[in-house]
Amino acid sequence: MRIARLLTTATLSLTAAATFVRAQAPAPSAAVRRYITSDAPVTAITHVRVIDGTGAAPREDQTVVITRGRISAMGPSNSTSAPEDAKIIDGTGKSVMPGLVMLHEHLFYPSGQGSIWHEEGGSALRLYLGAGVTTMRTGGSMHPIADLNLKKYIEAGKIPGPKVDVTGPYINGAGMDAPQMPELTTADEGRALVREWADKGATSFKAYMFVSREVLGAAIVEAHTRGLKVTGHLCSVTFREAAALGIDNLEHGLTASTDFAPGKKADTCPLGDGPTAANEALGVEGDSITSLIAELVKRKVAITSTLAVFETLTPGRPPITEATLAAMAPHTREYVMTRRNAVDQMPPASARAKMFAMEMQFERAFVRAGGLLVAGTDPTAYGAAIAGYGDWRQLELLVEAGFSPLEAISIATKNGATYLGRLNQVGTLATGKVADLLLVNGDPAANISDIAKLETVFKDGVAFDSAKLLASAKGLIGM
Ligand SMILES: [Zn+2]
Numbered sequence: 001m002r003i004a005r006l007l008t009t010a011t012l013s014l015t016a017a018a019t020f021v022r023a024q025a026p027a028p029s030a031a032v033r034r035y036i037t038s039d040a041p042v043t044a045i046t047h048v049r050v051i052d053g054t055g056a057a058p059r060e061d062q063t064v065v066i067t068r069g070r071i072s073a074m075g076p077s078n079s080t081s082a083p084e085d086a087k088i089i090d091g092t093g094k095s096v097m098p099g100l101v102m103l104h105e106h107l108f109y110p111s112g113q114g115s116i117w118h119e120e121g122g123s124a125l126r127l128y129l130g131a132g133v134t135t136m137r138t139g140g141s142m143h144p145i146a147d148l149n150l151k152k153y154i155e156a157g158k159i160p161g162p163k164v165d166v167t168g169p170y171i172n173g174a175g176m177d178a179p180q181m182p183e184l185t186t187a188d189e190g191r192a193l194v195r196e197w198a199d200k201g202a203t204s205f206k207a208y209m210f211v212s213r214e215v216l217g218a219a220i221v222e223a224h225t226r227g228l229k230v231t232g233h234l235c236s237v238t239f240r241e242a243a244a245l246g247i248d249n250l251e252h253g254l255t256a257s258t259d260f261a262p263g264k265k266a267d268t269c270p271l272g273d274g275p276t277a278a279n280e281a282l283g284v285e286g287d288s289i290t291s292l293i294a295e296l297v298k299r300k301v302a303i304t305s306t307l308a309v310f311e312t313l314t315p316g317r318p319p320i321t322e323a324t325l326a327a328m329a330p331h332t333r334e335y336v337m338t339r340r341n342a343v344d345q346m347p348p349a350s351a352r353a354k355m356f357a358m359e360m361q362f363e364r365a366f367v368r369a370g371g372l373l374v375a376g377t378d379p380t381a382y383g384a385a386i387a388g389y390g391d392w393r394q395l396e397l398l399v400e401a402g403f404s405p406l407e408a409i410s411i412a413t414k415n416g417a418t419y420l421g422r423l424n425q426v427g428t429l430a431t432g433k434v435a436d437l438l439l440v441n442g443d444p445a446a447n448i449s450d451i452a453k454l455e456t457v458f459k460d461g462v463a464f465d466s467a468k469l470l471a472s473a474k475g476l477i478g479m
Helices: 002-024 122-130 144-156 187-200 213-225 239-245 274-282 288-300 307-311 322-326 330-344 352-370 390-402 405-420 448-453 466-472
Strands: 036-038 042-050 060-066 070-076 086-092 095-098 102-107 108-110 118-120 134-140 163-165 204-207 229-230 249-251 301-303 371-373 439-441 454-459 463-464
Touching: 095 330, 102 371, 102 390, 102 405, 108 448, 122 134, 122 144, 122 439, 122 454, 122 466, 134 213, 134 239, 134 405, 144 163, 144 187, 187 213, 187 463, 204 213, 213 229, 274 288, 274 352, 288 352, 301 390, 307 352, 307 390, 322 330, 322 390, 352 371, 352 390, 371 390, 371 405, 371 463, 390 448, 405 448, 439 448, 448 454, 454 466, 463 466
Parallel strands: 042 086, 042 095, 102 134, 134 163, 204 229, 229 249, 249 301, 301 371
Antiparallel strands: 036 463, 042 060, 060 070, 095 439, 108 118, 439 454, 454 463
16 A cells, blocks of 8 residues: 555656656647657667767667656666656667767758759758757758748747757858858958847858858857857868868868869859869878868867768769659659769769769868768758758768768767767767667668668657658658
8 A cells, every 4th residue: 555655656756747847848739749659758768779879889788768858777678677657669679879960951952943942841850850860950041030930830849850050041252143142241241140140049150152251250250259150161261261260160071172272362262173173183191181181170170071962963873762762842853863864974083073082081081180070961952962861871971981880870969969069968878868869770880771770769758750750751852
């Protein structure tokens, strides 16, 4: 009787605590609930392989306990018991790993109309979450109001999606003919853009190819004053100049560097193959690029690997996966295949192919030198790399570049969280951390492509059905 009462009291207090925590997060709407397989307050995944994201060797036969959105226990199954009230998931033969933290994502997509981009929105968000991206930074925004509102809807439980770090409008200069990007020419304009969009809720900024040193420098100072970070896909400003101005992150790696472009004029983007040919002549292992890498590492500038989008511009690569093509609207699929076939007509030793190989070599050298390499899909160019499936491809390409599967997983989890300053919450698996984790019916530490065997995505401890989320976007990309 006494034991029964004690148990009841314990259960009641657990339930009360669960109610209290749930009360903080709004109840998910029907549009979100349809993808949720479990929101039990306590879940135990038993006999599972743990890949913790730190790069440590996987641990077999573990039990991971999730209590009200956090990892409350993790250890060998024979010494880690599942709480009595836990929902049990048998993880035999499966793996858990941290949710992906991907830093060059977009909610827009090429429309095929010159250089205009439309907002993809909900379908892209479901692909991201379905592919296990639990945290994403947009690497630039064409529709920042839409991105900010979509983020709010996710947080309000209205639509499914990852945690989103939204970048403001592109910080670009004049003369590029990119009609959706602001054309900033003075330091005041750079500061004003950062102020306005930080006030509206942007938590990151991205500079673009035609920005001047003056505008970029002013924007960086203003963002840093507010504790926010700036990244850039640069061209007019060199990596070395941007690092000296205090930039936090450079997108795309060596491929976007104009540091060694012959006849480079200050604040001017040298278009064409000049910069690539110069990099190629110097060689990644040569003194010039080695010294540039050392400078970036010294100034703590992160590099974002975006091999998945570069692959779509490189001849002789494996075909686009069936799942990726199936996610596209029919007219998009047709357009993408036409463009892809044109790329494949290029000679195998073209500048593009050399650039792709050199970029992989550069990213390895940057990590060897102690640099923070992060990863993203960059679902742009002509649209062949898309949200979610592109993130999986990015992981595979990091392994092709020479990283071990465990290193690739760390780059796409721990490193992203480190850059965002959220490693104390997400990015690796440890007791006390937020339960953003993936249950995979395979072993991505042995074979990185097993990431596609993702079954369940836990976000704040709530279990989402990966296949259902991915299927929901079928035929919608590029609609
Ligand atoms: Zn991008």
